[in-house]
Amino acid sequence: MTEQHTGPAATAARAALRVTDLHVTFPGESGPVHAVRGLDFAVRPGEVLGIVGESGAGKSATAQAVLGLLPDGAGVRGSVELDGRELLGLGDAALSEIRGNGIGMVFQDPLSALTPVYSVGSQLVEALRVHQDLSRKAARARAVELLDLVGIPDPHRRADAFPHEFSGGMRQRAVIAMAIANEPRVIVADEPTTALDVTVQAQILDVLRTAREATGAAIVLITHDLGVVAGFADRVQVVYAGRPVESGTVDEIYYRPRMPYTIGLLGATPRLDGPVDEPLVPVPGTPPPLSALPPGCPFAPRCPVAVDRCRETEPAPAPAVGGGHTVACHRSEEIAAGTLPRSGIFAGRAPTGANRTNPSPHRGITQAHPRTTAPPPPPPPSPPEPATPPAPSDAVRAPRDRRPVVLEVDGLVKHFPLTRGTFVKRTTGTVRAVDGISFAVREGEALALVGESGCGKTTTLMEIMDLAAGQAGTVRLFGRDVRDLDRAGRRRLRRDLQIVFQDPTAALDPRMPAGDILAEPLRTHRWPKDRIAARVPELLETVGLDAGHADRYPREFSGGQRQRIAIARALALEPRLLVLDEPVSALDVSVQAGVLNLLDTLRARLGLSYLLVAHDLSVVRHTADRVAVMYLGRIVESGDSAAVFAAPSHPYTQALLSAVPLPDPRKERARTRVLLGGDLPSPADVPSGCRFRGRCPLYAALGAPERRRCREQDPPPRPVAAGHEAACHYASPPGGG
Numbered sequence: 202m203t204e205q206h207t208g209p210a211a212t213a214a215r216a217a218l219r220v221t222d223l224h225v226t227f228p229g230e231s232g233p234v235h236a237v238r239g240l241d242f243a244v245r246p247g248e249v250l251g252i253v254g255e256s257g258a259g260k261s262a263t264a265q266a267v268l269g270l271l272p273d274g275a276g277v278r279g280s281v282e283l284d285g286r287e288l289l290g291l292g293d294a295a296l297s298e299i300r301g302n303g304i305g306m307v308f309q310d311p312l313s314a315l316t317p318v319y320s321v322g323s324q325l326v327e328a329l330r331v332h333q334d335l336s337r338k339a340a341r342a343r344a345v346e347l348l349d350l351v352g353i354p355d356p357h358r359r360a361d362a363f364p365h366e367f368s369g370g371m372r373q374r375a376v377i378a379m380a381i382a383n384e385p386r387v388i389v390a391d392e393p394t395t396a397l398d399v400t401v402q403a404q405i406l407d408v409l410r411t412a413r414e415a416t417g418a419a420i421v422l423i424t425h426d427l428g429v430v431a432g433f434a435d436r437v438q439v440v441y442a443g444r445p446v447e448s449g450t451v452d453e454i455y456y457r458p459r460m461p462y463t464i465g466l467l468g469a470t471p472r473l474d475g476p477v478d479e480p481l482v483p484v485p486g487t488p489p490p491l492s493a494l495p496p497g498c499p500f501a502p503r504c505p506v507a508v509d510r511c512r513e514t515e516p517a518p519a520p521a522v523g524g525g526h527t528v529a530c531h532r533s534e535e536i537a538a539g540t541l542p543r544s545g546i547f548a549g550r551a552p553t554g555a556n557r558t559n560p561s562p563h564r565g566i567t568q569a570h571p572r573t574t575a576p577p578p579p580p581p582p583s584p585p586e587p588a589t590p591p592a593p594s595d596a597v598r599a600p601r602d603r604r605p606v607v608l609e610v611d612g613l614v615k616h617f618p619l620t621r622g623t624f625v626k627r628t629t630g631t632v633r634a635v636d637g638i639s640f641a642v643r644e645g646e647a648l649a650l651v652g653e654s655g656c657g658k659t660t661t662l663m664e665i666m667d668l669a670a671g672q673a674g675t676v677r678l679f680g681r682d683v684r685d686l687d688r689a690g691r692r693r694l695r696r697d698l699q700i701v702f703q704d705p706t707a708a709l710d711p712r713m714p715a716g717d718i719l720a721e722p723l724r725t726h727r728w729p730k731d732r733i734a735a736r737v738p739e740l741l742e743t744v745g746l747d748a749g750h751a752d753r754y755p756r757e758f759s760g761g762q763r764q765r766i767a768i769a770r771a772l773a774l775e776p777r778l779l780v781l782d783e784p785v786s787a788l789d790v791s792v793q794a795g796v797l798n799l800l801d802t803l804r805a806r807l808g809l810s811y812l813l814v815a816h817d818l819s820v821v822r823h824t825a826d827r828v829a830v831m832y833l834g835r836i837v838e839s840g841d842s843a844a845v846f847a848a849p850s851h852p853y854t855q856a857l858l859s860a861v862p863l864p865d866p867r868k869e870r871a872r873t874r875v876l877l878g879g880d881l882p883s884p885a886d887v888p889s890g891c892r893f894r895g896r897c898p899l900y901a902a903l904g905a906p907e908r909r910r911c912r913e914q915d916p917p918p919r920p921v922a923a924g925h926e927a928a929c930h931y932a933s934p935p936g937g938g
Contacts, residue, residue, distance in 0.1 A: 216243035216282075217419040218267070218304075218387045223279035225262045225271065225443075232492045233276075236262040238443040240279075241518075244419040244436075246386065251422045251434030251451070253466070255789040256760070257488055259443040260423045264391045267421075268306055269296040284386060302332040305380030305418070307409075309392035311372035315364040321348070321375045322360025325382060332383045347378040350415065351408045368881070369654065370401030374408055381412045388412065391423045398653040398816055400877050403860035406433055407876060425789060427470050428819075428862030431455060432869030439463045442489055442499035445518055449526020451866045459521055459533040461504045469794035471819040473846070473861045474868070481823070483795035487759040498531070506532055506541050604643040605680075607778050607810045608665070611639045612674035615657075615664050619885055632885045634660040636834035637674065642778065647804065647811035649825035649842070651818060651857070653881050656831040658814045662780055665812070666700055679777065696726060699771035703783035705763035709755040715741070715766050716751030722773045740769040744799060761792030765799065772803070781813045785820060797824060818861045822846050830854045833892040834884055836918065838932075840925030850927040850934070852899045853877075891916055891930070899931060907931065 225237035237259040244250040252260050265271045267281050269288065281288040283303050288296070300306065308314040316324060325344035329335055335343065341360070348356035351374040364372055373393060380388055390409065394402040406429065413420055422434055430437055430451065437454040439447040439462065447460040458464045465484035486503035489495055498515050501507040510531050518529040521537065535541050614637055619630035635657045642648045650658045665676055668683045668691045676683045678694055686694060702708040709718055716737050723733045738748030744765040755763055764784065771779055784800070785793040797820065803809060815821050821828060822842055829839040830853065838851040849855045852875075859875040877896045882888060890912040894900045900911055910930055918926040921934060 215245050217246045217284060218421065219243040219280070219282045220263070220267065221280040221282075223263065223266060223281065224277065225259070225266050226276040227262075227272075228274050229492045231490075234492045235494065236443055236491055237266065240440070240443070240445055242421075242438055242445070242448070244387070244421055246417050246419050247413060248436070249413070249420040249422055249434045251424065251430035251437045252440060253424060253427060253430055253437060254440040255425070255466075255488055255791055257491065258440045259491075260440060261391055262443075263440075264306075264389050264421070264423055267389060268300055268304060269293075298332070301328055301379070301385070302383045303386050305383075305385040305388045307373070307376055307380050307388065307390040307393045309395055311369070311376045312364060314376050315372060317364055320361050320363055321367065322362075325360070325375075325379055328379050328382045343382070344378075347382055348375065350381075350411065351375070351378045352404065353378075368401075370397055370404060373397065373401075373405050377405070377408050377412055381416050381418070384416045385418055387419045387421065388416075389421045389423070392425070393422070394426065394429060395424070399818060399857060399860045400653060402429070402862075403874055403876055409433070426862065427466060427790065427864040428869075431864050431866045432862050432872075439466070442494060443491060444499070444515075444529065445527075446500070446529045447526065448518065449521075453526045455864070455866050457537070459526075459528045459536045460530045461506060461532075461536070462500050464536075465503075466791060467864065469791045470864050471794070471797065471817075471823045472864060473819045473822055473858070474863055474865070475819075475823075477823055477843070480798045480801060481794035483793075483798065484791035487761070487792075498529075506536075508532070601643055601646065604645060606641050606643050606677075607679055608642040608812060609677040610641070610661075610665070610674070611677075612637050613639070613661065613664060613676065614673035615660050616672060630885050632883075633834050633887055634884055635664065636884075636887070638829075638831070638834070638836045639674075640829050640836065640839065642810050642812055644777070644810055645804065645808050646827065647813055647825045648827045648829065649813040649815060649821040650829050650831055651815065651821055652831035654816075655833075655881050655884065657834045657884070658831055659782065661831075662700070662782055662812070662814060666698070666780060668694060668698075696774040697777045698780070699774065699776040699778075700780040700782065701764075701767050701771050701784050704787050705760065705767045706755065708767050709763060709770075711755050714752045714754050715746075715758070718755075718766060719751075719770050719773055722770065726774060736773065740773055741766075743772065743803070744769045745795075759792070760788055761796055764788060764792075764796055768796075768799065768803070772807075776809070778810045778812065781811055781815075783815055784813070786815065786817065793820075800824060818846075818857060830857065833882060833887060835892065835928065837893065837929065838925075838927045839918070840922070844922060844925050848922075848933075850921045850925070850932040851893075851929045852897050853893050854927075855933075856898070890914055893929075899929075903931070 220240060220242050223237050223240040227234040227236055240259070240263055242250060252263065254260055266277050269291065271277060277289060279289065283299065288299065315321065322341065322344050325347060326337065326340040329340040329343055345356045345360050348360055353359050353371060353374055367375060394405050397405060409420065412418065422430065424430060434451050436449065437451050438445050439454065439460065441462050447454060447458065447463045454463060455467065458467060468482040469484055471481060484503060489499050489502065495502060497512040498507070501511040504511065516529045516531050518527045521528045521533060532541065613635055615635040617632040617634060618628045619632060620626040621629050638661065640648065650661060652658055668686065679697060681694070719737045719740050720733050723736060737751055741748045741751060746762060746765055755766070758766065785796050788796060801824065804811060813821065813825055825842050827840065828842045828845050829836045830851065831837070832853050838845060838849065838854045845854065846858065849858055856875040856877050863869050875898055882895065888895055894911045900908060903911070914930070916928045916930045918928045921927050921932050
């Protein structure tokens with residue numbers, strides 16, 4: 202692949218890192234696993250290359266090959282050049298000199314990247330002294346400078362802290378400080394923001410920008426988040442089944458994609474600025490096993506426009522006609538010309554404004570781009586209906602205030618004692634995880650709890666699911682106070698209240714086939730055998746799976762299929778309320794779209810109510826009718842999703858929404874972000890007055906009397922519009938900015 206605006210010779214001379222025809226193969230039980238198959242890219246100093254694709258596409262294997270971190274037994278061939286020096290074939294000693302010096306690495310999990318028994322400062326000192334002739338004192342001073350550069354508060358004191366004493370975002374910043382300590386030529390960042398809250402993600406991306414400016418390093422960003430790539434990368438490479446299928450500038454890839462897989466990924470991504478009343482467009486099927494690739498194009502079994510040639514010959518990456526990128530697709534010219542039928546992932550409406558590339562509203566994907574202003578296309582056919590599909594109740598069609606309340610939480614409190622001592626425990630403090638929250642979920646409604654990690658969302662869910670009397674406040678389910686329930690009453694109530702967990706692999710028993718997993722709750726509640734036998738295939742079909750797969754084990758299903766099984770299990774007893782704890786965060790965007798569409802369909806068809814916890818606000822906007830924003834154990838803003846997302850009143854909500862990346866390069870470049878300073882305070886040391894004031898951008902602009910009020914008075918929720926409340930003394934009125 203040649204770089205933009207340069208010839209091959211210039212590219213070779215200017216590239217900091219150049220990868221040519223890279224192949225990585227792992228041994229497998231059913232044959233060699235071809236994880237990377239002929240990958241090519243070059244990245245120049247100061248440039249950011251984003252590598253995107255589904256899980257198993259070969260992204261992380263590429264990063265490991267570049268740094269020489271592949272496990273024993275892996276086969277690798279091709280070329281990896283750093284400033285013209287070949288890295289493949291070098292011994293451990295030579296590679297150790299390059300790692301951390303010529304190439305820095307930012308791993309996905311910062312906790313596993315840091316040694317837990319050494320302070321963060323000492324690990325930075327070691328990284329500096331290994332590659333530079335520095336005294337311990339000079340290295341310590343430089344370590345403090347680096348921590349300050351990446352935004353660690355009070356770096357002199359924090360340098361002596363251990364990794365477990367840092368928050369997740371601070372740990373990732375420390376890893377970035379270590380990666381740039383010796384001013385490397387290249388930084389490889391492997392999913393650096395995947396496990397982080399949206400506000401911390403924005404901080405980490407800002408730190409990476411600072412690191413690039415400070416060192417002039419080239420950055421290879423490996424991620425599945427198309428929004429992150431849109432706002433951060435200069436160029437993009439889309440990989441599928443170990444091969445590059447489309448490469449080019451970020452604008453070319455996002456606004457003029459010519460590979461059906463790229464189009465599918467873009468269309469499947471929920472957008473904060475997209476329509477909420479139309480379903481997403483999932484990419485059908487699953488990636489092929491890398492040990493048994495099909496003949497022809499690996500994407501052909503999932504491609505809506507595949508022809509016989511696609512199934513016979515795998516296309517090689519070739520320059521796109523009239524564009525600044527390369528594409529591996531036999532039908533790329535037809536896609537560019539807009540002559541393909543508008544169906545499947547190619548369906549949609551014509552965008553308006555500057556992003557229109559084809560004046561005809563009835564041509565191909567170029568004028569119906571899912572990343573600009575085009576709403577997603579219609580969904581694929583719905584899964585088969587059960588034999589007797591339940592009809593939504595009349596209350597679901599009624600206005601919200603006339604629907605029955607299925608869950609009411611009033612003044613809920615959950616505190617945990619902090620204790621010390623091995624034999625004699627003594628209380629030294631209190632963790633105020635949930636500190637007096639109230640909300641209600643009505644029939645047929647989806648309410649989302651959002652906020653940063655540590656704000657109390659999951660504790661709230663666990664208190665509701667426990668069906669036990671809390672320390673204070675009340676929980677009423679279907680009109681019954683859980684404090685008044687006896688054991689039999691709790692058992693009966695659990696049939697109407699079910700949960701879907703974040704990780705379907707951990708939630709499903711690997712020793713049981715899918716049919717037994719679905720039958721287990723039915724047996725527990727003593728359903729007759731004939732009714733169970735009829736219910737299991739009905740459940741599989743309800744969630745879009747083949748009833749004939751009931752004898753398969755969880756490992757034989759894909760991640761999205763496993764989550765569908767988990768949803769089917771939750772539906773087994775015909776509940777009225779589903780608790781959804783990050784139900785799609787562990788899934789690729791292509792699979793996530795199908796699960797979100799399924800949840801929307803089930804809610805409309807079965808009259809279900811949802812209590813949803815999610816950190817992805819784009820998912821929340823697409824799924825939830827109402828949203829409650831939590832901060833440090835309290836709800837600081839709540840209301841209809843449309844109102845809260847369109848006109849957030851609380852400064853914290855404004856910061857959260859500002860931090861959500863949009864999968865649109867032009868919009869991302871034009872946005873002004875509200876970056877929050879510092880990290881979420883500890884719930885064991887809640888600030889006086891307004892809990893958010895230490896990070897609040899509005900507080901810094903207030904006068905002395907207003908600041909005193911924020912320090913001394915904890916603001917109660919107050920109406921800012923009909924059905925919209927905010928707990929802020931100076932909340933913005935709707936539309937007031």
